[in-house]
Amino acid sequence: MRAMVYRGPYKIRVEEKDIPRIEHPNDAIVRVTLGAICGSDLHLYHGMMPDTRVGTTFGHEFIGVVDQVGPSVRNLVPGDRVMVPFNIYCGSCYFCARGLFSNCHNVNANATAVGAIYGYSHTSGGYDGGQSEYVRVPFADIGPTIIPDWMDDEDAVLLTDAVATGYFGAQLGDIVEGDTVVVLGAGPVGLFAAKSSWLMGAGRVIVIDHLEYRLEKARSFAHAETYNFAEYDDIVVQLKKITDHLGADVAIDAVGAEADGNLLQHVTSAKLKLQGGSPVALNWAIDSVRKGGTISVLGAYGPMFSAVKFGDAMNKGLTLRMNQAPVKRQWPRLFEHIQNGYLKPNDVVTHRIPLEHIAEGYHIFSAKLDGCIKPLILTAAA
């Protein structure tokens, strides 16, 4: 089969690999029909996530058709069209039994501090991902769901992470009617978090980024008020000014490890790998939210330490909430929102790239060329 393969920082190529095989009785092998590159894939691509091995196939956003199933699989049969959450989880451990699917304890031998994620380094379990023609899907009875007939394929693939994560992040904000919500980052997750904040009853949604084309999308897609932080000497002061010097009620970090806005923070993390991530957006969230406010962290950070302003967070009495999204828990309600016309996920898709050209796709996305917001990956097996 053809698969994207990591060759070292900033370098990937497409190679011929063996089709994955059933390794556990509840495995399925899925023929991938549509995938995507996530902003967090760029952290791997840039060599930021420890234990990212040459030869690994990335990709945790994909849908496909069941090709084979293991002997204990009851819910799927070959030929089923499925959407697969980015979380790999057993459904039965302490955490899964409480709905914390992204924190499953039975699937990641390499770490207890994170669950397992398709194609997201050995730190996240050492599973190959879906930027390929076939992928092994563990616990086929738990994660994958048959795609409803009415659902568009592009909407389905975006539900496997970006939409669910943004929606989850707005919930972590504990938004009450009329709240002012600041979303840091206008990538796909930030856009969906902003859109979801309105569903929760926000009174005002403000989106911050430095890419003008993404801020334009935030205005048109997410009905948000926007500010380009590169146009201000100090975006925190600007946020205070526009919130009557009180600060926002809720701030959502939808940027994560490679945040720009502070050269020292960015270079020491994204370039020199001396921090788990550049916490610029998180620090802005801490400083711009009001005392007693809530911060929701959706941005992905590495497992190493980062220079976060915990003193300010403590002194302001903030509530910090965060997690990888338990994706499947979000789906029933998100399906309703899509059917009601409240969400149209594929409005954020800007590029559709054949698997054979995935190296160019990563570069376009990483360098923010051509107005890129969300690139999808088209496999030949589709």
Add this chain to the structure above:
Amino acid sequence: MPYTADKPSRAESSEQLRARIPGWGADLDPRMRPSVPKERFDPGLNGAHWEFPDRQPETRPRERSIEHAFLTPVFGTSAPPKGLSGVIRRYAYRRFSEGRAAHWLLLLGADRVDAVESHLASFVTLRPDNPITETGVVAEPSHHPVASRVGQKRADLAHLPLDPVLVVGPWLLAGGLVLAGVRAVVRAVRR
């Protein structure tokens, strides 16, 4: 203003927002939010028909975090440790918990060693690494490289020059070292 007790007045009422924004307030009631409360105990919810999963066969020694009591019943089998980087990775897992910076720094170091080992190994295959095609920079000419950057207030432009240094730098350094080595050998032979 925060200097008095009242919350700032809102620019738009809930009724105005409901009229302007599709779905506004659909999840206003926390009971409509699927992740509220955070933990909801329901072991039968997920479709698991086991109390503890069957164990995936361990066909080769599998490195694991020492914070786990045992090898997890299911694990990934992509890219097993190999070469010097594999030795470093196994040591990081065997010796240090996830709570130790040494664990992660060794793994990051192993990643860099792995890249060097793999690049060198590729030169004795029919498909050596090609930094031009593998970095995807061939997409530049056809994807508005100037308009995407010039005239934009992009904060990332400040460190843009570092990217080629990080990508090409190690190749130039390695090439320089190889060249210096070859020269030294030639000089030694001529003597």
